[in-house]
Amino acid sequence: MDLRLFQFDYDMSFAVTFLHPDRTVYGRFGTRNGNEEAADDEISMAGLAAAMSGALELHAGYPGNKASLVGKQPVPSVKYPTPEKIPTMGKYKSVLDYDGKIAGSCIHCHSIRDKQRRIVRDAGEILGLRELSPWPMPLVLGIQMDAQARATVANVVLNSPAASAGLKAGDQILKANGQPILSTADLQWTLHAMDDNAKLVLDLTRSSEPITLTVTPQNQWRESSDIAWRVSTWDLRRIALGGMRLERIPTEARTGNIPKAGKMALRALNVGQYGDHATAKKAGLKKEDVIVEFNGDSGDLTESELIKRIVSTLKKGEKVSVDYLRSGERRETSFQLQ
């Protein structure tokens, strides 16, 4: 797979790219956030058909619309042209081994992200927030998209940046920062590439009337995007949390010694048992322990926010302290980051 051409959310298990024969990208399709029960709210055949229809419209207008497509094109400066060229990828080749272990010879798309992160960490560097928050969902601005339609808003979260900008359910997004939008994935691409301090200018139709709105993201919007559902976050848990999977305890469920709202309360849903994922286990941590302070930070973070904070500020080999509750008793341990 040519990574200079096919740049999509590598945590997806179904990703579509629409292209002109000259390799100009018209758009992308394929979004989910790991909530299997609500998968129909994220992706649908109707949504795909609508995106295809939009791609045909762009094709009919090409090359007159080429300038508007510039922002949708792949980033040319990729370090490795194909997944198998990534040094940490190991044994994998560019083709499946149909005469041997077929599935075992397949490079999982999320590995493209995992393996490149590993190179950065092994070099003793930190990872940037853009790398740690790939393809943010529009929900990070308060926009819930309609999976059944073409780039259409289903709901707007109260008091969100989108609500402040005046966005409403039923609005169809035609362009974002000048780029034609065919799907939720297209909107994610725009957010993925956007500078942290930039605004999102949306050209819409509302009841057949054209409208332009400007959404001003809240501070640290990229940091707040949820990555807990991503397959590639499994390896980040090894790096940052010693192999633990954590879940923020809801405010209303905090009883006994568990800190109240505004303070850290992350329950260990799972603690890795093997290899590099067993670092927290070796430090004495167990499933159901409640993390209340991590390396001096006791803010009321989600697992996603904690992982990003650790990996974007601390390097491999640095020792972190962990304060936790077990059966109500406060304990302390430490381990080295990977």
Add this chain to the structure above:
Amino acid sequence: MIAFHHYSHLTTIVHTLVLGTLAATLSMGEEEKKTRDQMVLEDRSALADNDHWIYNDLDKAFAEAEQSGRPLMVVHRCIP
């Protein structure tokens, strides 16, 4: 990877694929679950000689698209 560039039939084809997958899942019932290798091989034989999809041959897809002037839809996916 599947590349498709005959847009006029696409919706029908994709719907057919999804319904086929659902039907296969429902009919398996108590039968032995297939291995991923089996599913990949069955998927390849179902699509490799398909009139509407080009399977694992992007160069061919671009060549046909350039000749016909039609756009491409390239799908990367996990099986199942």
